[in-house]
Amino acid sequence: MDFFADLQARGLVHQATDPKLGEWLAAKPRTVYAGFDPTADSLHVGSLLGLIVLRRYQKAGHRPIAVVGGATGMIGDPSGKSAERKLLDKETLERNVDGLARQMRRFLDFDPAVTHNGQGPALVANNHDWTGGWSYLEFLRDIGKNFPVNVMLGKDSVKSRLGGDAGMSYTEFSYMLLQAYDFVYLAEEYGCELQAGGSDQWGNITAGIDLARRMHSRQVYGMTWPLLTKSDGTKMGKTESGAIWLDADRTSPYEFFQYWVNTDDADVGGCLRMLTELSHEEIASLDAARSENASARESQKRLAEELTRLVHGDAGLATAQQATEIFFGAEIDGLDDRTLGQIFADVPAGEMPKSQLAGEGLAIVDALVAAGLAKSKGDARRTVEQGGAYVNNRRVDGLDRTLTAADLASESVIVLRSGRKKYALLRMV
Known part of the structure; x- marks a missing residue:
């Protein structure tokens, strides 16, 4: 099975601008890009599919470019949104862009010493680098004149918003122009011939293809993958x-x-x-x-x-x-407070001063009572004598057992258990 046929078999091709895109990809190595929205300093599961698609392209010998929207992020993509996004300030965007670039290195090979079928390494690009210096007049003259308004009004991302109560600001309406120019710039600068994105990006992708044709008579292509959703239609992640x-x-x-x-x-x-x-x-x-x-x-x-x-x-x-x-029932050791808190999010917890772990330590009977696993010291003694008391999932052998700092399962937590499934946390503060 060739590369594109494999993508199709995996359900990763939703739309393509050319029915022979698979043959075109098989002809020689290509450069492909996908965009990522820097609304936070981390990507989420919804972005995972885009990274994995770019990773597949690189493994197949093509060159991937991950575009982080330092410029478009200042506006916010209206696609799939019922209301305008909150605009981010420049400092937040810069922090987010840096965070996304670091994460992408786990998925893509950026080593300049490594080539894939003669192609260069993966590239992270920030579209603010090529749009940040524009004046408004330059934008209107060079980009805006190439966009027929009737075509823009026909895009689903625009039609859905104009038909709703929230409407659409001129700022959001301009988003399509900025993203479309990304494709033109990458085609001119890096020979990028293919844009890939989620199915909600189809209008933006085809706008970029049209702009490349109008500005430079370039033939470029587009494809989308389906959005990552559950069988009930809700978004995964x-x-x-x-x-x-x-x-x-x-x-x-x-x-x-x-x-x-x-x-x-x-x-x-x-x-x-x-x-x-x-x-x-x-x-x-x-x-x-x-x-x-x-x-x-x-x-x-x-x-x-x-x-x-x-x-x-x-x-x-x-x-x-x-x-x-x-x-x-595995023994508990070497975890952090946060992970233990997540594992045992629904169990009761007690607190004691951490100083109790010093010297002779904290008696197991007192610990069980403090954690709420025993109503009284007598109840706690019976639990221990019957072999039902555990510290970090290790059975307590006798009533003389005391807890010290060595019993901490994380920075400040000891996990206690009574019987097979009754857990409690004892936080040493």
């Missing part, structure tokens, strides 16, 4: 607590891993095809196993492993798997 981010400080490896482990059976097959580099044969085998025994969640575990390793590396995957195994 959204939870009750917010977005699933690619930054470990925003969404821990454990949270990220658990999100994919909990993927619905109806969605996991598509995610395996679109988001992982597993072979079609292995995915088909996982599909068959899921049909025979869905409760084993083998597909979900494989998906979670592949994506957590890709986004957070082997160390992040190991941490996530360790945290997951804790539910099945």
Whole structure:
């Protein structure tokens, strides 16, 4: 199966401006770009598909350019939005652009010493670099004159907003012109011939193709991938607590891993095809196993492993798997307060002064009472004597057991357990 046919088989081609795009890609290495909106200093799961598509292009021998919208981010893309976005200040945008560029290095090869079929390394470009110096008159003269207003009004992103109560500002209406010029500039400067994006970007992509033709008589191409949605039509990567981010400080490896482990059976097959580099044969085998025994969640575990390793590396995957195994009684050690708090978000917690761990230490009986796992010291003694008390999932052998700083499972937390499943946290403050 050739590269483009593989993209199609994985469900990664939604629209293409040329029915023979696959043949065109197979003819020689090409340069392709996709844009990323710097509304935060981290990408989220909704952006993951774009990075993975660019990664696939690079592995197939093409050169990817990731454009971070330092200029377009000042306006905000109206596509798919029912109201105007909050405008970001220049300092915030610069911080966000830097954050996204750092994250992209986990997915794309930027090493100038490495070539792919004679192509240069991946490139991160900020469109503020080539638009920031424009005057308004230059913009109108050089770009605006090439945009028929009737064509712009026909784009879905514009029509949907003009038909709603919120309407559309002139600022947002101009967004399409700026993004379209990105394609023209990249075509002239880097020989970029293909823009890829989510299906909601089709209007912006075709506007760029039209502008390249009008300004420089260039033939360039476009393709889109489908938006990453669940079978119920809602966007993937959204939870009750917010977005699933690619930054470990925003969404821990454990949270990220658990999100994919909990993927619905109806969605996991598509995610395996679109988001992982597993072979079609292995995915088909996982599909068959899921049909025979869905409760084993083998597909979900494989998906979670592949994506957590890709986004957070082997160390992040190991941490996530360790945290997951804790539910099945694995000993707890070497985690941080945040991860423990996420694992045991729904269990009670008590507090004691950290000084109690000094000297002779804190008696296990007092610890169980303080954590709320025993109503009284007598109740706590019975739990210990019957072998039902655990510290960090390690059984307590006797009533003489005391807790010291060595028993901290993280910076300030000790995990206590009574019986098989009754947990509590003891925070040493």
